[in-house]
Amino acid sequence: MKSHYQILIVGGGNAGLSVAAQLLMRNPSLDIAILEPSDKHYYQPAWTLVGGGAFDIYDTVRPEADFIPDRAEWIQDSADKLKPEHNLVVTGSGKEVTYDFMVVCAGIQLNWHTIKGLPETLGKNGVCSNYQFDLAPYTYECLKNFQGGTALFTQPASLIKCGAAPQKIMYLAADNFRKRGLLRDAEITFYTGKPGLLRVPEINKALLEIARRYGINLSFQSELIEINGESKEAVIEITKDDNKDRITVPFDMIHVTPPMSAPDFIKDSPLTMKDDPLGWVDTDMETLQHNQYSNIFSLGDVANTGDTKTGAAVHKQAPVLVNNLLAMIKKKPAAGVSRYDGYTACPITTGYGSLMLAEFDHNNKLMPTFPLDPAKERYSMWLMIKYLMPWLYWNRILRGKY
Ligand SMILES: Cc1cc2nc3c(=O)[nH]c(=O)nc-3n(C[C@H](O)[C@H](O)[C@H](O)COP(=O)(O)OP(=O)(O)OC[C@H]3O[C@@H](n4cnc5c(N)ncnc54)[C@H](O)[C@@H]3O)c2cc1C
Numbered sequence: 001m002k003s004h005y006q007i008l009i010v011g012g013g014n015a016g017l018s019v020a021a022q023l024l025m026r027n028p029s030l031d032i033a034i035l036e037p038s039d040k041h042y043y044q045p046a047w048t049l050v051g052g053g054a055f056d057i058y059d060t061v062r063p064e065a066d067f068i069p070d071r072a073e074w075i076q077d078s079a080d081k082l083k084p085e086h087n088l089v090v091t092g093s094g095k096e097v098t099y100d101f102m103v104v105c106a107g108i109q110l111n112w113h114t115i116k117g118l119p120e121t122l123g124k125n126g127v128c129s130n131y132q133f134d135l136a137p138y139t140y141e142c143l144k145n146f147q148g149g150t151a152l153f154t155q156p157a158s159l160i161k162c163g164a165a166p167q168k169i170m171y172l173a174a175d176n177f178r179k180r181g182l183l184r185d186a187e188i189t190f191y192t193g194k195p196g197l198l199r200v201p202e203i204n205k206a207l208l209e210i211a212r213r214y215g216i217n218l219s220f221q222s223e224l225i226e227i228n229g230e231s232k233e234a235v236i237e238i239t240k241d242d243n244k245d246r247i248t249v250p251f252d253m254i255h256v257t258p259p260m261s262a263p264d265f266i267k268d269s270p271l272t273m274k275d276d277p278l279g280w281v282d283t284d285m286e287t288l289q290h291n292q293y294s295n296i297f298s299l300g301d302v303a304n305t306g307d308t309k310t311g312a313a314v315h316k317q318a319p320v321l322v323n324n325l326l327a328m329i330k331k332k333p334a335a336g337v338s339r340y341d342g343y344t345a346c347p348i349t350t351g352y353g354s355l356m357l358a359e360f361d362h363n364n365k366l367m368p369t370f371p372l373d374p375a376k377e378r379y380s381m382w383l384m385i386k387y388l389m390p391w392l393y394w395n396r397i398l399r400g401k402y
Contacts, residue, residue, distance in 0.1 A: 001075060001095070005033040007325070008089060008099035009072075010079045012036030012064060014044075014311050014398070015105035015300030018318040020072045021400025026326060028071055035089065035097065037078040039064050042133055043393050045311055048165055048349060049386060051130040051139030051255075052172035059390065061133065067398045079106065082269035084293045101295045101325060104271065104281050108161050108301035108309065109263045118256065121229025126253040130169050139169060142253040143176045148185030149252035151177075152234055154224040156259040157193025158278060161301050161309040164198060164346035164358070166190075166257040167207065173255070174214035175351035188214065189249070191222040191236050198346065199307065200366060203358040206375040210350050224256060262302050271296065273304060280304035285362070286339040288321045295328070297321050305340065306362050312345035315397060343367055347385045355381040 007023065009016045012034040023030055041064045049055035068074040078092035082104075089097045110131055112119050121127045128139040151173060155166035170190055177183045190211070197207040197218070211218055219238065225246070226235035234254055238245045266272060267279030271290065281298040282291045285305050290296035299317040301309040323338035342362030349355050354377040359367045368374045396402035 001073070002033075003096060004098045005073070006031035006099070006329075007033075007101045007103065008097060009034045009103045009105065010082075010089065011104070011106035011300070011302070012038075012068065012074070013041070013105065013107050013300065015107075015314045015318065016103070017041070017067045017069075017398045018314060018400055019103055019105070019299070019321060021069050021398065022318055022322045023325070023400075024069050024071050025400050026322060030071075030329075032069075032072040033075050033097070034068060034072055035075045035077060035079055035091065036064060037076060037092065039076065041067055041398075043390055045162070045347075045385075045393075046390055047130045047133070047136040048168045048172070050136040051128070051143075051169045052176065052349065052352070053140040053143065054172075054352065054386065057133065057137050062394065069400075078265075080265055082265065082271055084270055084290075084296060087295070099295075101297070101328065103321065103325070104266070104290075104296060104298040104302060105300040106263050106266060106302050108260045111259045111261055114259050115224055115256070116226040116235075117229065118227050118258070121227060122256070125229030125232060126251065127227060127229050127256060128253065129256045129258070130165060131257060139255060142255070143173050146173075146177065146182065146186070146253055148182050150187045150189070150250060152249065152251045152254040153188070153190045154234075154236075154254065155190070155192040155194065155257045156223055157221070158259055158261075159307055159309060160257055160260045162346065163307060163309070164348045166192070166255070167197060168349040169255055170216065171210060171214065171348070171350045172352065174216060178214070179352070183215065186215075187217070189217040189219060191219045191224060191234075193221060193223040195220050198348075198358060200358060200360045200364045202366060202375045203346075203348075203356070203360075206356065207348070210377075224254075227254070227256070266302060271298075276304075285342070287324050287337075288317060288340060289324060289328075297325055306342065308342060308344035308362070310344045310346065311393070311397075312359070313343060315402075316340060316343040318400075341367075347381065347389075349382070349385070350377045353379050353382050355379075355385055357381045357384075
């Protein structure tokens with residue numbers, strides 16, 4: 001392993017692999033290393049379908065090695081300390097790697113531990129979550145074992161990856177119960193820290209109607225703060241007019257979405273914004289260049305690009321970052337070369353065989369790819385997400401070809 005690279009990519013996930021492949025397609029002589037500890041790569045969007053019993057978990061994982069571009073070097077190690085003033089990264093195993101340019105895309109950290117009692121009971125006692133590879137199959141176990149009673153679904157107030165995923169599994173669960181004749185015996189409640197279901201008014205309206213159709217209770221500005229798996233009780237904190245109330249709710253099953261933040265090593269680095277406890281990388285939201293260190297770029301879940309933490313956003317961000325980074329290498333300023341418009345997408349499963357494809361920007365403006373009403377549920381979109389998108393992801397997106 002060398003100790004200096006022209007471009008060091010920290011994180012070989014959706015963003016890191018896409019950027020590496022696109023950079024090398026544009027200029028095969030670039031000297032690139034990808035710093036990534038995991039020997040596996042996951043197609044996370046399909047975990048919703050796994051939790052609903054509509055996708056095989058083993059089809060969501062492949063060897064990381066299969067996607068490292070031939071001309072890039074894989075440093076199978078983690079970033080531990082970032083010292084941007086010296087263009088230096090210290091790895092988990094204590095090696096020092098320097099760079100001319102760095103791309104930071106280490107994803108998001110799931111903070112299970114911030115909910116009291118959750119780590120102890122996760123994956124048993126009817127406590128499930130689609131947010132992790134080893135847990136998603138248990139969600140379907142919980143759905144199958146449900147014979148009526150109380151089913152809870154939670155979402156924290158802070159930013160999460162795929163902001164609609166907590167609801168997607170709820171609609172699949174409701175449809176599962178409906179198909180088995182259990183919907184009347186099910187008390188389903190969504191406790192969300194948000195003030196609504198989705199920030200785009202047209203989609204929010206349609207989702208309220210879907211929740212009504214299934215008889216789902218909606219409790220806004222309500223966060224899960226504690227859970228007792230043995231007694232099957234959840235403690236929810238509800239904010240109303242600046243007052244906080246706590247209620248204890250018994251459950252038969254609960255799907256939890258944990259609070260999230262940037263990974264600790266990013267939070268503890270000089271790359272974050274001042275006074276941001278969640279530690280997102282201080283990135284220009286349009287050029288994706290770091291606001292303090294001009295030779296650093298960031299994209300994906302870890303970047304401070306607002307409420308756009310999806311693979312769909314990465315797909316739009318990657319070519320922008322690549323254009324701007326290549327311009328920098330040619331000694332042109334990145335600003336103004338290419339700009340990310342804030343696009344993100346939420347394919348919302350509203351039942352088995354039905355999906356609403358919500359595409360929008362920072363300003364909640366709809367940005368539909370297809371000339372169709374995005375607030376309508378469609379079978380065609382379900383087919384696209386179940387069959388076309390996984391194929392595109394493995395064969396085109398990670399290869400930098402789409
Ligand atoms: C349940 C669920 C449903 C989703 N549904 C959708 C959807 O329908 N549509 C959609 O577009 N998106 C969806 N997403 C979100 C999508 O998967 C992410 O937004 C996307 O993977 C972000 O890419 P990324 O490269 O930023 O992060 P990741 O793909 O998570 O990659 C981050 C990488 O950084 C590595 N890393 C971590 N720490 C370090 C370290 N210290 N040093 C070096 N590397 C490190 C990790 O090992 C990982 O490989 C969903 C996610 C989940 C969990």
